[in-house]
Amino acid sequence: MSSSEESYSYPDESDLELGLGLSLGGGKTKTKTKHLVAAGGGGSWDHYARILTAKDFAGVVSDKTSSSSSSSSSSSSITKVNTSGTKRTAESPCSPPGRSAIRFSYGSSQVVGWPPVRTYRMISMSNQVKSPVTEQLFSIDDKCKSKNADTPNPNHGSCKNNNISKENGFAKTSLFVKVNIDGVAIGRKVDLNAHTCYEALSRALDDMFMPSASVGGRGSNMEKQSSVAGKRQPVRFHDGSSDFVLTYEDKDGDWMLVGDVPWEIFLSSVRRLRIMRTTDAKGLGMRISTLS
Amino acid sequence: MDPEPKKGDDSPSNSCNSHGPLHPQSPFPDEVLEKVLSFVDSHKDRSSISLVRKDWYNAERWTRSKLFIGNCYAVSPEIVARRFRRIKSVTLKGKPRFSDFNLVPLDWGANVYPWLVMFAKVYPFLEELRLKRMTITDEGLELLAKSFPRFKALSLSSCDGFTENGLKAIASHCRNLTEINIQDSITEDVGGGWLSCFPENFSSLEILNFSILNGDVNFNDLERLVSRCKLLRVLKVNESITLDELQRLLVHGPRLTELGTGSFPQELTPRQYEDIETAFCNCRNLQVLSCLWEATSVYLPLLYGACASLTFLNLSVAPLQSGEFAKFLAHCPNLRCLWVIDTVEDKGLEAVGLSCPLLEELRVYPADPDDRDHRDGVTELGFLAVSRGCPKLHYVLYFCRRMTNAAVVTIVQNCPNFTHFRLCIMTPRQPDYLTNEPMDEAFGAVVKTCTKIKRLSVSGLLTDQTFEYIGQYAKDLETLSVAFAGSSDWGMQCIMEGCPKLRKLEIRDCPFGDAALLSGREKYERIRSLWMSACRVTMKGCKLLARESPRLNVEVIREEGGNEDQALKVYLYRSVAGPRKDAPPFVLTL
Numbered sequence: 001m002s003s004s005e006e007s008y009s010y011p012d013e014s015d016l017e018l019g020l021g022l023s024l025g026g027g028k029t030k031t032k033t034k035h036l037v038a039a040g041g042g043g044s045w046d047h048y049a050r051i052l053t054a055k056d057f058a059g060v061v062s063d064k065t066s067s068s069s070s071s072s073s074s075s076s077s078i079t080k081v082n083t084s085g086t087k088r089t090a091e092s093p094c095s096p097p098g099r100s101a102i103r104f105s106y107g108s109s110q111v112v113g114w115p116p117v118r119t120y121r122m123i124s125m126s127n128q129v130k131s132p133v134t135e136q137l138f139s140i141d142d143k144c145k146s147k148n149a150d151t152p153n154p155n156h157g158s159c160k161n162n163n164i165s166k167e168n169g170f171a172k173t174s175l176f177v178k179v180n181i182d183g184v185a186i187g188r189k190v191d192l193n194a195h196t197c198y199e200a201l202s203r204a205l206d207d208m209f210m211p212s213a214s215v216g217g218r219g220s221n222m223e224k225q226s227s228v229a230g231k232r233q234p235v236r237f238h239d240g241s242s243d244f245v246l247t248y249e250d251k252d253g254d255w256m257l258v259g260d261v262p263w264e265i266f267l268s269s270v271r272r273l274r275i276m277r278t279t280d281a282k283g284l285g286m287r288i289s290t291l292s
Numbered sequence: 293m294d295p296e297p298k299k300g301d302d303s304p305s306n307s308c309n310s311h312g313p314l315h316p317q318s319p320f321p322d323e324v325l326e327k328v329l330s331f332v333d334s335h336k337d338r339s340s341i342s343l344v345r346k347d348w349y350n351a352e353r354w355t356r357s358k359l360f361i362g363n364c365y366a367v368s369p370e371i372v373a374r375r376f377r378r379i380k381s382v383t384l385k386g387k388p389r390f391s392d393f394n395l396v397p398l399d400w401g402a403n404v405y406p407w408l409v410m411f412a413k414v415y416p417f418l419e420e421l422r423l424k425r426m427t428i429t430d431e432g433l434e435l436l437a438k439s440f441p442r443f444k445a446l447s448l449s450s451c452d453g454f455t456e457n458g459l460k461a462i463a464s465h466c467r468n469l470t471e472i473n474i475q476d477s478i479t480e481d482v483g484g485g486w487l488s489c490f491p492e493n494f495s496s497l498e499i500l501n502f503s504i505l506n507g508d509v510n511f512n513d514l515e516r517l518v519s520r521c522k523l524l525r526v527l528k529v530n531e532s533i534t535l536d537e538l539q540r541l542l543v544h545g546p547r548l549t550e551l552g553t554g555s556f557p558q559e560l561t562p563r564q565y566e567d568i569e570t571a572f573c574n575c576r577n578l579q580v581l582s583c584l585w586e587a588t589s590v591y592l593p594l595l596y597g598a599c600a601s602l603t604f605l606n607l608s609v610a611p612l613q614s615g616e617f618a619k620f621l622a623h624c625p626n627l628r629c630l631w632v633i634d635t636v637e638d639k640g641l642e643a644v645g646l647s648c649p650l651l652e653e654l655r656v657y658p659a660d661p662d663d664r665d666h667r668d669g670v671t672e673l674g675f676l677a678v679s680r681g682c683p684k685l686h687y688v689l690y691f692c693r694r695m696t697n698a699a700v701v702t703i704v705q706n707c708p709n710f711t712h713f714r715l716c717i718m719t720p721r722q723p724d725y726l727t728n729e730p731m732d733e734a735f736g737a738v739v740k741t742c743t744k745i746k747r748l749s750v751s752g753l754l755t756d757q758t759f760e761y762i763g764q765y766a767k768d769l770e771t772l773s774v775a776f777a778g779s780s781d782w783g784m785q786c787i788m789e790g791c792p793k794l795r796k797l798e799i800r801d802c803p804f805g806d807a808a809l810l811s812g813r814e815k816y817e818r819i820r821s822l823w824m825s826a827c828r829v830t831m832k833g834c835k836l837l838a839r840e841s842p843r844l845n846v847e848v849i850r851e852e853g854g855n856e857d858q859a860l861k862v863y864l865y866r867s868v869a870g871p872r873k874d875a876p877p878f879v880l881t882l
Binding site for chain 1: 390393394395476506657691720773800
């Protein structure tokens, strides 16, 4: 069995910059892409996706050109972005099926592989243990009310009744659906009933998949839903180099862009969510304008 | 093909032709030796047996039916196929353990396919395949499914590379399957459709564990499968199965010895509640209960009826609070093994100390490893409480944010029988939080008091003194994990010189350099493997070692950044197969 590694060559990463956001390798030029580690290859990732701002990296990690990088063994072993190229289509028996090989960026307080806890634990626990956080999101329901004046939102007055968190020990009216983001094998779950409008959901997902974005400034990575003169826009995430769009699978099995229908109708027909790359979402038949 | 390999020239009874069937110095004929050896299972015993003399070596190789290969690169499929002719069960382990924590790049290797090709040729009557930290593709699973008509048991622990299609092949073709066990393996979104692919007349399954898979499952097909597999004793479902659905699967309740629940529902009618409660009470023989996703305290009491004979409770993916946890424990008097999340806090561990006198193994996992939410978790007090109430404790894995030397000294006095002591103080290089001293005395106490210690993971602020203690006292130590510890090369030298039974050593972020690496040059052929990352080892040191040790594979994993002289990730292991041929471009074999 010959090694067929040549088509999976270790790319020259000289142009990579660290930590400026999530992006996935498929089809993009190598120069500007960051890569997330898909949870494959036995290398379970042990950190959530983070969009890091430049300040996270000030003075901590240097790029390839600096010779002082990781030369000190007393520093945390922040692993350089390390990829095995883009998705393969042709498979040989000796190699794993096509996967985006992507790696998370790390903040200054994070160390690769430490503490030594496997990914699947962290994902499922983050879903469960973090649920008290949903309470914070209710503070924005006032904002929802004013920003989405044209959105009928009968829930807003009673949204607090939806606040059934784990701490009461009784998840009576939760509506957990799975959320997957392209390129990452492990999905998460979000309680849709914990939110009253699309914007709240966006923020929650933003927190979940790109948590440090909220440190830099909420909404800076998100296109607000009603930003364009009352017209509904698809809910999007964007990281500067690749756009993501939030989509959902409805009761009929069709994939739709989130944000099209009134919130309540969305709740009644949504089965699961997917944060899709804009390039892949084009097949949804909606015109997706690129952000300026 | 004839299951009995024809006795050829190298068969035992012909091996001593010149002396006739009975070797004059052998006390008994080869056939007797073979018969006796067929009762020897342990691969370690068999290794010893094979070293006695040539006819014992031959008798052993003809009678070995279970193959255990702790490092798939230590040997090659060809070598194995030449030596052993009648293998029915294979266990293969691949990647270094630190691959679980993202320290090993993707596509590093450990693909089982070449092994499967060889097995298909030489061991067509293979019945079991158990893989750990290996890559198995759908092609591999298809080959497996079609090449071995007697195939029975597939166990994939921490593996990757496959999708639903591979599992469909297994389900469709393996008529005699008794076990499908998928643990800790991370894959792409693997659907549950393969569970619908078992033929209607298929009924041999005894062990079914798909708890880690995140795909949806056709419940009706699963229900039919479970009800016709009358020998089913282990059932672990994934989170797509809710408790009310699980209840319908508990039709074999009394036969089940291990159960993994799915997710808890949002609401239950009183009728459903009753039915589930009854179903669990019916599981009278349950020994292992696990996987309580999103367990809510309202529904936990449903499980109480199944806990009377429980010996192993796995709550490692179910964050409970101390109150509900304590109540649960009250129903599990026979626990020997407990895995929990630190949301139970010290108070929960006090309950463990009070309710679980027979406890032998405790694992406490962190809910918040990155300290994002600043939760308290557990401290030295919880560990102390357990040690006071559970004198039989011998295995511990404990993640915490603070610890003291004094606490550990007391803990090992209470529990001197530790064989596995894995303490992870989550902040690197953290000292004793009361005295601000290094944690040297803690681990010193462990190795001095626990003479049977086999596995040790150290953490916190540690100087070379810790390693002096380990080298001096831990004479039975087999596995050692070290991170962010030590002051100089001397630390590692103490280990290499002092621990005669060491088999696996993994080190990261320690100030050990070439001198330390080379101090072990005589020892490396006696250990399975050594991992060193983010230490001070250089390429020069690695090359020197490689040159001196022809039977060692010294591999350096190159990553971007860092200068050319540094060997940032070194993995070395003994091998009779020479340098591996499938090394990806970023792995340099020196």
